[in-house]
Amino acid sequence: MSPSTTSRFAAVYHREPEAAWRSPGRVNLIGEHTDYNDGFVLPLALTSGTRVDAARRDDRVLRVASVQRRDEPIDIALDGLEPGIVDGWAAYVAGTAWALAERGIGVPGADLLVDGTVPRGAGLSSSASLECATAGALLELVGVDLPLRDVALLAQHAENDFVGMPCGVMDQFASTHARAGHLLLLDTRSLEVRHIPFDLARDGLALLVVDTRAPHRLVDGEYHARRASCEEAARLLGVPALRDVVDLGSALSALDDDVLRRRVRHVVTENGRVLDVVALLESGDVRAIGPLMTASHVSLRDDYEVSCRELDLVVDTALAAGALGARMTGGGFGGSAIALVEASAVEHVRDRVTASFAAAGLTEPGFVDAEPGDGYGPVR
Numbered sequence: 257m258s259p260s261t262t263s264r265f266a267a268v269y270h271r272e273p274e275a276a277w278r279s280p281g282r283v284n285l286i287g288e289h290t291d292y293n294d295g296f297v298l299p300l301a302l303t304s305g306t307r308v309d310a311a312r313r314d315d316r317v318l319r320v321a322s323v324q325r326r327d328e329p330i331d332i333a334l335d336g337l338e339p340g341i342v343d344g345w346a347a348y349v350a351g352t353a354w355a356l357a358e359r360g361i362g363v364p365g366a367d368l369l370v371d372g373t374v375p376r377g378a379g380l381s382s383s384a385s386l387e388c389a390t391a392g393a394l395l396e397l398v399g400v401d402l403p404l405r406d407v408a409l410l411a412q413h414a415e416n417d418f419v420g421m422p423c424g425v426m427d428q429f430a431s432t433h434a435r436a437g438h439l440l441l442l443d444t445r446s447l448e449v450r451h452i453p454f455d456l457a458r459d460g461l462a463l464l465v466v467d468t469r470a471p472h473r474l475v476d477g478e479y480h481a482r483r484a485s486c487e488e489a490a491r492l493l494g495v496p497a498l499r500d501v502v503d504l505g506s507a508l509s510a511l512d513d514d515v516l517r518r519r520v521r522h523v524v525t526e527n528g529r530v531l532d533v534v535a536l537l538e539s540g541d542v543r544a545i546g547p548l549m550t551a552s553h554v555s556l557r558d559d560y561e562v563s564c565r566e567l568d569l570v571v572d573t574a575l576a577a578g579a580l581g582a583r584m585t586g587g588g589f590g591g592s593a594i595a596l597v598e599a600s601a602v603e604h605v606r607d608r609v610t611a612s613f614a615a616a617g618l619t620e621p622g623f624v625d626a627e628p629g630d631g632y633g634p635v636r
């Protein structure tokens with residue numbers, strides 16, 4: 257986050273901000289495409305995120321400028337704000353204001369400056385971090401303190417019903433609830449959270465996050481289709497959600513459709529892997545989580561079919577270079593992959609991945625710092 261955000265605010269708006277809030281991006285260690293199936297997820301927050309500075313206006317306009325986009329500020333009229341009116345990145349800001357208003361919180365006109373350091377399109381939840389930081393700054397302006405759970409749910413409401421992306425709750429919960437040095441175990445049915453200590457350096461390990469820089473292809477349509485398949489399978493199996501499948505073998509034999517069978521197998525086995533990873537971490541057997549990460553990737557690639565050439569290349573190359581485990585992370589079809597590596601091997605794995613992309617004629621991948629950071633909070 258740029259230390260010069262406050263001076264940039266003064267340069268754009270000719271006054272000082274009255275509120276400033278930050279909320280991080282996330283990387284998911286394991287538990288992919290489980291959050292809209294009432295299952296388990298295990299993300300950590302990044303130390304990079306989005307900062308939103310704000311000051312009240314006298315009219316009913318939200319004016320939004322961005323440190324990263326040097327174009328003119330965008331004006332959003334608060335009166336008559338409804339889904340479909342605002343598009344592009346400003347929709348995440350407008351949608352958050354809309355969701356706050358839907359909850360009965362009177363959002364005032366305001367000048368906002370957005371400073372985001374999560375790479376966009378990297379599958380690291382730049383959008384959830386923007387929604388949550390916007391919510392925090394607007395709530396601070398009006399002096400309302402909402403429980404973290406409410407902030408996460410209203411940010412998800414903004415994304416589902418204003419932006420139109422039918423995501424689960426993982427990203428917004430990670431952005432608001434995460435704690436430095438910990439993973440966040442979230443039960444997406446009860447919304448209960450547990451902070452699991454995660455200090456890889458102590459064990460001589462590191463988590464490499466590789467941004468493939470592959471453009472997301474058809475991601476929203478495919479995401480929607482996966483979600484619809486899961487709902488259809490749950491209906492056919494007579495359970496409220498795929499979380500409730502207890503006997504995978506009989507569930508698979510009860511389904512005629514091979515695609516549905518594979519979707520169900522992914523979700524059910526992935527939920528099991530999340531709980532197994534937590535148990536291994538709690539018993540101190542950190543290296544043993546590697547094979548579970550790799551199994552998650554294989555399941556996402558073959559059964560859930562949300563991987564792509566670039567993600568597979570990171571995983572295969574990292575494993576061949578000695579990683580203990582590797583997988584795609586986030587929604588898929590591009591975005592980022594992660595690898596669990598010995599700290600002494602980070603440079604080697606990184607170099608091998610970069611070389612494999614060059615050899616395949618692909619855009620050079622990026623590497624993102626994966627120190628588990630804190631969730632949502634004020635900037636002081």
Ligand code: GLA
Nearest residue numbers: 288289423424425426586587
């Ligand atoms: C996206 C969504 C999340 C989750 C992941 C897949 O990041 O926003 O809610 O479904 O995909 O695990």
